[in-house]
Every structure is written in structure tokens, then in C-alpha cells.
Amino acid sequence: MDSPDQTMLVQLDPELTIYQVTERHTILTGLLKRHGELQVDLSTVADIDSAGLQLLLQLAYQAKRDGHTLQFVAPSAAVTKMLTLFNINSEFNPLALQDSL
Amino acid sequence: MSTMFDALQTFMAESASLLEDMEHALLVMESNATDTEAINAIFRAAHTIKGSAGLFGLDEVVGFTHHVETLLDRVRNTEIVLCTAQISLLLECRDHIAELLALVTTETALTPALAQQGLRLITLLTPEAASLQTESSAVPTNPLSQAWKIQVQFGRDLFRNGMEPSSFLNYLDSLGQIIALKTNLEFPPEETLFEAESCYLGVELHFLGQATQQELEAVFEFIRDDCQLQITPLQRIDADANSDITTAVDAKSSGKIESNTKVSESAKTHSIAAGNLIRVHANKLDHLINLVGELVISTAGVNTLAIGSLNDALIEAASNTAHLVEEIRDSAMRLRMVEIGETFSRFKRIVRDLSKELGKEIRLEISGEETELDKSVVEQIGDPLTHLIRNALDHGIERTDIRLAAGKPAIGTLILKAYHESGSIIIEIKDDGAGLNRDRILQKALEKGLISDESRLTDSAIYQLIFEPGFSTADAVSNISGRGVGMDVVKRNIQALRGQISIFSETGIGTTFRIRLPLTLAIIDGFVLGVANAHYVVPLDMVQECVELPHIQQHKSHHSYIELRSEPLPLLNLRRYFNLQGVESRRQNVLVVQCSGRKLGLVVDELKGQMQTVIKPLGHIFEGLRGISGSSIMGSGEVALMLDMPVLMEDAERQASVQIN
Numbered sequence: 001m002d003s004p005d006q007t008m009l010v011q012l013d014p015e016l017t018i019y020q021v022t023e024r025h026t027i028l029t030g031l032l033k034r035h036g037e038l039q040v041d042l043s044t045v046a047d048i049d050s051a052g053l054q055l056l057l058q059l060a061y062q063a064k065r066d067g068h069t070l071q072f073v074a075p076s077a078a079v080t081k082m083l084t085l086f087n088i089n090s091e092f093n094p095l096a097l098q099d100s101l
Numbered sequence: 102m103s104t105m106f107d108a109l110q111t112f113m114a115e116s117a118s119l120l121e122d123m124e125h126a127l128l129v130m131e132s133n134a135t136d137t138e139a140i141n142a143i144f145r146a147a148h149t150i151k152g153s154a155g156l157f158g159l160d161e162v163v164g165f166t167h168h169v170e171t172l173l174d175r176v177r178n179t180e181i182v183l184c185t186a187q188i189s190l191l192l193e194c195r196d197h198i199a200e201l202l203a204l205v206t207t208e209t210a211l212t213p214a215l216a217q218q219g220l221r222l223i224t225l226l227t228p229e230a231a232s233l234q235t236e237s238s239a240v241p242t243n244p245l246s247q248a249w250k251i252q253v254q255f256g257r258d259l260f261r262n263g264m265e266p267s268s269f270l271n272y273l274d275s276l277g278q279i280i281a282l283k284t285n286l287e288f289p290p291e292e293t294l295f296e297a298e299s300c301y302l303g304v305e306l307h308f309l310g311q312a313t314q315q316e317l318e319a320v321f322e323f324i325r326d327d328c329q330l331q332i333t334p335l336q337r338i339d340a341d342a343n344s345d346i347t348t349a350v351d352a353k354s355s356g357k358i359e360s361n362t363k364v365s366e367s368a369k370t371h372s373i374a375a376g377n378l379i380r381v382h383a384n385k386l387d388h389l390i391n392l393v394g395e396l397v398i399s400t401a402g403v404n405t406l407a408i409g410s411l412n413d414a415l416i417e418a419a420s421n422t423a424h425l426v427e428e429i430r431d432s433a434m435r436l437r438m439v440e441i442g443e444t445f446s447r448f449k450r451i452v453r454d455l456s457k458e459l460g461k462e463i464r465l466e467i468s469g470e471e472t473e474l475d476k477s478v479v480e481q482i483g484d485p486l487t488h489l490i491r492n493a494l495d496h497g498i499e500r501t502d503i504r505l506a507a508g509k510p511a512i513g514t515l516i517l518k519a520y521h522e523s524g525s526i527i528i529e530i531k532d533d534g535a536g537l538n539r540d541r542i543l544q545k546a547l548e549k550g551l552i553s554d555e556s557r558l559t560d561s562a563i564y565q566l567i568f569e570p571g572f573s574t575a576d577a578v579s580n581i582s583g584r585g586v587g588m589d590v591v592k593r594n595i596q597a598l599r600g601q602i603s604i605f606s607e608t609g610i611g612t613t614f615r616i617r618l619p620l621t622l623a624i625i626d627g628f629v630l631g632v633a634n635a636h637y638v639v640p641l642d643m644v645q646e647c648v649e650l651p652h653i654q655q656h657k658s659h660h661s662y663i664e665l666r667s668e669p670l671p672l673l674n675l676r677r678y679f680n681l682q683g684v685e686s687r688r689q690n691v692l693v694v695q696c697s698g699r700k701l702g703l704v705v706d707e708l709k710g711q712m713q714t715v716i717k718p719l720g721h722i723f724e725g726l727r728g729i730s731g732s733s734i735m736g737s738g739e740v741a742l743m744l745d746m747p748v749l750m751e752d753a754e755r756q757a758s759v760q761i762n
Contacts (some may be wrong), residue, residue, distance in 0.1 A: 018260050021297035050266040054286075055297055062292055085270055086284040086304070094284035097305060 007069070008035045016045050016052035025055055032059070032068050043074040053082045060092035105263030108323075109205075112153050114380070116202055119146040121446075123195050127188055128449055134183050143191070144173040150198065152319040155272045156264075161211055162201045165219050168226045169194050192450075194222050246277070246309055248335040249317060254285065254303035256327040264324055266302055272320055277310015307335060383476070386436055393426075393433045394715040400426045401713060401736035427713065439479045441519045441528070442470025447483070448490055452515060455494045462501055462512045463494060469519035474526050478598055478618060482528070485591040489530045489614050490515065492587070497534035497612055507609065509533070525600075526620050531613040537606040539563055545572065564604035568592040599730055601747055617697065617747075627714045627733070629741055630692060631707030632675045633683035636741035638714055638733055639703070643694045643746055647708050650689040661756065663702065665693070673753040674704040678728065696746040701753050703744075712736070716743050728752070 010031060016024065032038050040059075045052075056072065063070035072092055075083065082088075087095045123146040126139035133139075147170045154162035169191070175181050183191070197218060204211060251273070255266055273279060285303035289295055308317070317332050400423050407419035445467045456463040474482075498504075498513035505511055516531040539560060546552050546566045566572060570589040595602050600618035626641040651663060662669045670693065676685065686706040693702050716731040723729070730745035 018298060025295075025297040050302060051260045051298065051300070053267075054300065054302055057284075057286055058288055058295060058297075058301075061286065061288055062295075065292075082267065085267055085282075086302075087282045088284060094286065097281045097283040097307070 007037045007039045009039045011041045014046040017049040018051040021051045021055045037069040039071045042079045045076050156323050168223045249308045250333050252305045252331040254329040255300045257299045259300040276312045280307050282306040405736035437476045438473040439476045441472050466516045472519040485594045488587045493532040497532040525617045528616040533611040536608040629709035629712050630705040632705045633681040638741045638743045645693040648691050670702045672702045
């Protein structure tokens with residue numbers, strides 16, 4: 001469960017596509033605001049599209065602005081493929097043009 | 102997502118159209134292999150299909166079409182000139198692409214047979230096979246790899262429109278190499294404005310490959326209106342080119358692109374050049390026409406009441422409305438009209454393939470392609486026409502040696518003609534072959550017990566026997582025709598369209614099949630007749646004149662002819678024909694109608710005048726009813742029955758010949 005010195009760990013459902021993003025956004029944003037610190041386990045995400053990737057990017061971006069801690073861990077093969085394609089690092093920040101994963 | 106489905110449907114429809122263009126252009130090239138317009142059309146078709154297929158992830162289509170495109174590119178660069186064998190090969194490839202696309206519609210997997218066919222065709226398409234036909238002395242160009250900078254900011258609704266940015270990147274990667282990439286994010290300044298289903302993504306990348314700028318632009322063709330795209334060549338890839346890209350996190354807070362992006366004009370005009378056309382669902386059109394039909398009936402009712410009211414202002418207003426409704430009616434009907442040329446064009450390929458298969462030399466002449474008819478008629482007339490054409494090629498036109506021996510030109514001619522005539526559309530299929538064998542037909546018919554007594558049949562009646570089910574005089578039942586299951590279906594299909602088919606033939610000279618179809622559909626201008634208490638309608642354009650029945654002929658039990666300007670005019674007494682009761686009016690009238698070039702006088706009690714009417718078909722119960730082809734509701738609310746003039750003509754003729762004998 002949650003306590004101030006323990007980070008909340010969240011496991012995502014296998015599907016993170018356009019169909020699920022709105023709902024996931026509401027849930028994860030709510031969790032992040034309540035706990036301030038969140039760890040998201042990506043190992044269970046089997047199906048992800050650009051909308052799903054965008055969501056993760058936005059959560060990372062917003063967390064930084066709000067001063068929350070958001071960590072993505074253990075990206076699945078599907079997630080890694082997306083990250084590579086769009087040249088995003090493990091902190092879910094887009095890398096510069098000359099850098100690569 | 103329904104928008105994805107719509108996008109796929111659009112792709113399928115456009116691909117079908119492109120494949121048609123391709124076929125047409127290939128056939129043109131058979132007579133002129135250097136026709137630049139045709140070459141460009143073929144290349145464009147293959148290229149566009151390949152590009153669009155890539156966006157939907159249709160790898161098999163992309164893979165196969167790529168090889169076709171490679172060969173066509175060499176033709177376009179005038180490296181090679183296509184020979185007849187290659188054109189035939191390309192036609193086969195076109196068919197193969199169509200088959201691959203059909204798999205998409207039915208959502209079936211690639212069959213081993215189809216895969217095998219694809220491999221075979223690809224082998225034949227490869228440069229080694231093609232180079233045997235090389236004519237041009239130009240050195241094959243070997244385009245160098247070129248570096249490009251591509252910037253794309255995808256539009257907000259991209260996801261909603263069913264598009265997936267990663268597939269664009271994957272496709273680009275397949276065309277060459279993405280050597281560097283940066284993702285841009287345009288998240289809104291306020292968190293509350295963020296919508297997970299909107300797309301805030303953009304990419305900036307460096308691409309290395311042999312693709313041309315057009316090819317790169319074509320990758321994004323499908324989302325041209327949905328994104329901001331800029332493609333610029335890169336001289337060299339080094340730190341200078343990257344200098345404007347700074348930090349890792351580049352989420353733009355203003356929501357605006359700062360780099361100058363401009364929409365490529367050439368890609369935009371591509372869709373405009375396709376013409377000012379709109380795709381409309383046929384259901385919507387049918388609904389509209391139904392409503393117009395109801396409007397016509399309703400307006401007729403209003404008009405009748407207005408006239409009865411003796412209110413001048415009202416009469417005038419009602420009349421104006423009626424005129425407007427007439428115009429709407431005409432416009433609505435024209436929406437459904439389609440040129441028959443499209444159907445005719447299909448036959449070029451069929452004639453070509455069939456004549457090759459039969460080993461006969463036949464050329465096709467088409468005229469009247471602009472002749473318009475209703476969309477549904479066009480759809481249904483295709484099959485019967487195909488069968489008649491196959492018949493003409495198979496049985497009508499003789500083999501080359503026989504033709505030469507008979508002193509005919511070696512190349513047989515098949516003429517396909519369409520034109521309007523007095524409210525109908527006529528389609529003729531004419532061949533200069535051997536003609537129908539009257540005696541053989543008669544013999545076969547007697548054998549099969551179709552007729553018992555041959556003495557009173559005219560030639561045209563004998564020819565009509567070939568439409569009887571199971572009839573075939575072909576000695577050799579070929580793969581194509583001769584099984585005797587075709588002609589009766591042809592006749593039935595044509596009759597279902599309220600049409601007729603007649604045959605003219607001369608031994609040794611040729612045969613002509615003439616199909617007559619009604620042009621008018623639901624709403625027509627009609628002339629109303631009154632007989633006893635019943636009302637009948639005749640299409641106005643068939644009406645010639647009205648005369649009074651000469652007194653001397655009134656009340657005669659048999660009056661089948663009158664003299665009209667010293668010419669005999671056959672008569673048909675509708676009262677007697679339809680077996681109507683009631684007292685005959687003192688003065689009877691004759692409405693002179695013309696149909697299929699023949700005249701007939703309809704003897705009736707009253708001539709009620711013109712009326713715009715909506716014709717509804719008769720229900721199934723009335724299918725056997727002879728002489729009536731539809732019903733209509735008049736302004737007064739009463740029912741008027743539409744006369745089937747061709748049938749009445751036939752019966753009048755028969756009646757007259759019976760009387761003579």
C-alpha cells in the first residue's frame with residue numbers, strides 16, 4: 001500500500017492504444033497527484049501505438065512541471081520498439097537529433 | 102474505428118479506378134508502345150497504389166507492386182520500350198494486384214496459388230528478362246543515394262482519422278534509412294487542455310536513400326491535409342545541420358511551430374486535378390429521388406385542387422410550383438445517369454483476351470459511349486452484354502481461314518453501339534460473322550420439341566428461339582459458350598429491366614442483336630387515357646397525335662384498321678383488350694402512338710391529356726399481367742395503369758395477322 005516513504009507501483013494493462021489513452025490518463029494523473037511519486041511498470045504492455053507513447057511522454061512532461069516523481073520501469077519489447085523508433089530515452093524524453101538510444 | 106474503415110474503403114475504390122486506368126493505358130500501348138501519356142498513366146497507377154498500400158500495412162501489395170514500378174520506371178526513363186509480350190505480362194500483373202487487393206476486402210490470407218503466381222510474375226519482371234527486349238541505347242541510370250531533412254508535425258486529429266505515425270516512419274525506413282530522428286511534442290500550455298486522443302507529435306529526421314522528393318512526399322500523401330510537412334535536401338550530414346536543435350526535452354509551450362513549414366503545393370493539386378467530383382452513397386441518392394417522386398404526386402394534387410378553386414392567384418402559384426418541381430425532378434434524375442462508356446471500356450479487354458484465346462483476329466469498334474442511362478440499368482446490363490459479346494466472338498465471327506476463303510477481310514469486326522431513340526436507349530452488338538443458321542435453329546427447336554409446326558414462323562421469330570432455355574446449336578461446346586445456359590438468362594435479365602431484345606441476321610454477312618431499354622424510370626411525362634372507368638398512361642414521347650374515330654367505324658365489332666392520311670393505321674381497342682365493362686361513349690377517340698418505328702392507334706373513350714407521373718412497378722402478384730408495365734397515382738388520387746407499349750404492339754400485330762388469315 002502507500003506510505004510517504006514508499007513509492008506507489010502501478011502495473012499497466014496489456015493494451016495502451018488510442019482506445020485506452022483517455023481513461024489511463026485520468027487514472028494515472030489522479031494517482032500521481034495523490035501520491036506525488038509513482039513507478040509505472042511497463043513490462044505488461046503488449047500492445048502500444050503512437051497515442052499510447054504520447055501519453056507516457058505527456059505524463060513524464062507534466063510530472064516534471066508539477067514537481068512529481070514519475071519513473072517508468074521494465075519496458076516491454078513493444079514499448080522499447082516504439083521508444084527506439086521515436087528516439088526517446090528511458091526517462092521518456094525525446095533525444096536530440098544526433099543522439100540515439 | 103469507423104474512420105479507418107472509411108479510409109480503407111476510399112483506398113479500395115481509388116485503387117480500383119487506378120487499375121482501370123492502368124488497363125486502359127496498357128491496351129493503348131499495344132498499338133503505340135511509346136505513347137507518353139499512357140506510360141505516365143501506368144506508372145502513376147502502380148506508384149500511387151504502392152504508396153497508399155504501404156500506409157495500410159498491405160505488405161504483399163507493396164512488395165509486388167514495387168517490382169512492377171521498377172520496370173515501369175525504366176520505361177518512363179526511355180531505357181526500354183515495351184514489347185507485346187511485356188504488355189501482356191503487365192496486364193497479368195495488373196490482374197494480380199487486383200487479386201491481392203480483393204484479399205484485403207474479404208480479409209483472407211494469401212493463398213499458396215496466389216503467392217506462386219506472384220513469384221512467377223516477379224521473375225518475369227526482373228531486369229534480366231526485361232533486358233532481352235532493350236532497345237534504347239541509353240545507359241541505365243544508377244541514382245545515387247541522397248540525404249534529406251524531413252520535418253513533419255502531425256495534425257491534432259491524426260489519431261481520430263485512423264492514422265498511425267509510427268507506420269509512416271516504418272515505411273520511410275523501408276524506402277531507405279532514417280539516420281537521425283528527433284521527436285517534437287506540442288503539448289498545450291495548460292494541462293487541462295491536453296486530450297489524450299489528440300495528436301501533439303511531430304518528427305524531424307534525416308533520411309538517406311535513392312527516393313526522389315516526390316516519392317518522399319507521396320509517403321505522406323494520405324495525410325497531406327492533416328499535417329505540416331517540409332522536405333529539403335541535405336548537402337551533408339554534420340553538426341551544422343543539427344545546430345538549430347538544442348535540448349533534449351523540446352516540448353513547445355506555445356503550441357505553435359516556430360520553424361517555417363510550408364505545405365507542398367504539388368501534392369495538394371493532385372487531389373484537385375481529379376475533378377470536381379463528390380462521392381455520394383447510392384442510398385442517399387435513391388432516398389432523394391423517392392422524395393422527389395412523392396413531391397411530384399403531391400404537387401399534381403395541389404395543382405388539381407387549385408384549378409378547381411377558380412382562384413387565379415392560387416392557380417398561378419400552383420403552376421409556378423409545378424414548374425419548379427419539374428426542374429428538380431429533371432435534375433434529380435440526371436444525378437443517377439451514368440455514361441455507358443465505362444461499361445463499354447471493360448469489353449475492350451474481354452475482346453482482346455478472348456480473340457487471343459480463340460486464335461481469331463477481331464477488332465472492336467465502339468460508338469455512343471457518352472449515351473447516358475440510369476446507374477442501376479448500367480450495372481445490370483453488363484452481364485447480358487458480356488454474354489452476347491462472348492457469343493459473337495465464339496460462334497459469330499469465323500476463323501481467319503474461313504473468312505479469307507469467303508472473301509471477307511481477315512480481321513473480324515465487332516461493333517458496340519449505343520444511342521437514344523424515342524424515350525428508349527438502344528444498344529447494338531453487331532458482328533460481320535457468319536450470321537445465324539436459320540435452318541439449324543429450326544431443326545434444333547423441332548428436335549427439342551420447342552415448336553411443333555414450323556410453317557408460320559417468320560425468320561425473326563425463329564431467331565428468337567435461341568433464347569429458349571437449354572437451346573444451343575453449337576456443335577462444339579467451348580469453355581466460353583455453347584452450353585445453352587446463357588441466352589435465356591440474357592433475355593430474362595433484359596426483360597427484368599423492362600427491355601426487349603431483337604435479332605437481325607443475314608447468312609454470311611453477320612448478326613445484330615438490338616437491345617431496347619426504357620430510359621424513363623420512376624418519373625415520366627405521360628398522357629392519360631380514359632376507358633370505361635379506368636385510366637391508363639402512355640409515355641408522352643410515344644404519343645404522335647389524337648384523332649376521332651371515324652363515325653362509320655364506331656361500334657363495329659371488328660375495326661382493326663383505319664386510314665390515316667392514306668396510310669393504314671392498325672388499331673387496338675383497349676376496352677376489348679382489357680375486357681372492360683360499361684357503356685361505350687358515343688364518340689370514341691384514337692391516340693396514335695409510335696414505338697420501335699411502328700405506329701398503333703389506341704381506341705379509347707377519353708383523351709385526358711398530359712400528366713407528370715411517378716411510375717411504380719407492379720407487385721409480384723401482377724407479374725403475369727400482360728400489357729401493363731406499372732402503376733401511377735394521379736392528382737385526383739385515382740390509379741392509372743401504365744401501358745406496356747411494345748407488348749401492345751406485338752399483340753396488335755398478332756391480332757391483325759389472325760384476322761387476315
